Amino acid sequence: MVSIYGQTLDDLKSQFKENGLNESGASLIYNYLYKKGHESFTIANLAKETIRFLEEHYELTIPEVSLESGEETKKFLIRFSDFEEVECVLIPFQGKHTLCLSSQVGCAMKCSFCYTGTQGLSRHLEAFEIVGQLMAVKKYLREKNLEKTISNIVFMGQGEPLHNFSAVRKACEIFLSQHGLSFGREKITISTAGYLPGLKEWSADPLKVNLALSFHCPDERIRSELIPLNKQYPLKEVLAEIKKLPLEKKRFITFEILLIKDLNDREEYAHQSAHLIKDMSPLINIIPFNPIPGSSYERPLDELVERFREVTESYGIPSMVRKTKGDEILAACGQLKS
Numbered sequence: 001m002v003s004i005y006g007q008t009l010d011d012l013k014s015q016f017k018e019n020g021l022n023e024s025g026a027s028l029i030y031n032y033l034y035k036k037g038h039e040s041f042t043i044a045n046l047a048k049e050t051i052r053f054l055e056e057h058y059e060l061t062i063p064e065v066s067l068e069s070g071e072e073t074k075k076f077l078i079r080f081s082d083f084e085e086v087e088c089v090l091i092p093f094q095g096k097h098t099l100c101l102s103s104q105v106g107c108a109m110k111c112s113f114c115y116t117g118t119q120g121l122s123r124h125l126e127a128f129e130i131v132g133q134l135m136a137v138k139k140y141l142r143e144k145n146l147e148k149t150i151s152n153i154v155f156m157g158q159g160e161p162l163h164n165f166s167a168v169r170k171a172c173e174i175f176l177s178q179h180g181l182s183f184g185r186e187k188i189t190i191s192t193a194g195y196l197p198g199l200k201e202w203s204a205d206p207l208k209v210n211l212a213l214s215f216h217c218p219d220e221r222i223r224s225e226l227i228p229l230n231k232q233y234p235l236k237e238v239l240a241e242i243k244k245l246p247l248e249k250k251r252f253i254t255f256e257i258l259l260i261k262d263l264n265d266r267e268e269y270a271h272q273s274a275h276l277i278k279d280m281s282p283l284i285n286i287i288p289f290n291p292i293p294g295s296s297y298e299r300p301l302d303e304l305v306e307r308f309r310e311v312t313e314s315y316g317i318p319s320m321v322r323k324t325k326g327d328e329i330l331a332a333c334g335q336l337k338s
């Protein structure tokens with residue numbers, strides 16, 4: 001038995017075809033599971049042999065979800081069948097929600113500002129486990145009549161999504177299906193620390209969703225301190241690869257800059273950052289460091305944060321300071337607590 005939540009619509013259609021079943025049943029089951037929120041294959045207008053096939057080959061388990069904390073921004077703990085756990089975060093915005101998903105249990109990248117990075121990689125998530133996070137939170141929201149309020153998905157939770165790109169790609173295809181959850185391409189963002197092999201996979205077979213890069217600092221030495229992966233795949237090479245990605249009209253690439261006191265908050269870095277990316281259809285998202293226990297890094301002064309923003313904006317780059325929704329529960333990017 002495999003999980004139905006790891007099947008793209010095309011997967012299901014070809015399995016139906018191979019087994020002599022009507023392919024249109026695949027769209028129907030997608031509609032019932034994802035749009036109507038059914039958790040059963042017993043659907044009135046589905047042929048009996050299709051229901052039997054589904055029951056014999058697929059299971060419908062949604063991972064266990066528990067609310068960990070948060071008044072407005074909510075952090076959930078998601079537990080899979082092998083008892084491994086990840087966190088995902090629901091962030092409110094103008095009556096809707098952005099759901100921040102994890103792509104791995106732990107993470108191999110060891111970024112110096114990140115809780116998850118201190119623990120190493122336990123395992124990759126399968127596509128059905130990524131989709132399962134969304135289904136679990138939707139189920140939680142359904143009880144409050146709010147299940148239709150998830151409007152955006154960001155891969156900014158635990159893990160480096162491009163280190164597990166085949167599963168992330170498959171999950172995105174499931175999110176995008178018009179017969180199912182039907183998210184718009186512009187509503188899904190994959191955030192990477194700059195894992196070059198994954199970026200190459202992406203540009204070889206473009207997945208038309210948004211990209212965000214954890215940019216942090218134009219100085220390769222400081223960036224390597226923050227993201228050790230930068231020693232292997234320097235920023236210069238990462239930016240060159242990103243330039244190869246076909247960008248749809250009116251799309252932006254988001255550059256996340258985590259500002260840390262006395263490390264990368266200097267005005268000269270704002271100028272250098274802007275020079276490097278100004279021709280890449282950029283948006284800059286400045287995140288003042290959110291102090292975590294055990295870290296020597298500190299939050300930068302508000303005036304330096306604002307000055308950094310003014311400088312990048314002076315190059316015509318839309319720049320904003322994230323008011324770290326999620327501060328209360330350590331849920332800012334890369335700082336999910338395990």
Ligand code: SF4
Nearest residue numbers: 107111114117159334
């Ligand atoms: S910031 Fe992201 S890529 Fe870096 S260690 Fe944390 S989870 Fe991994």
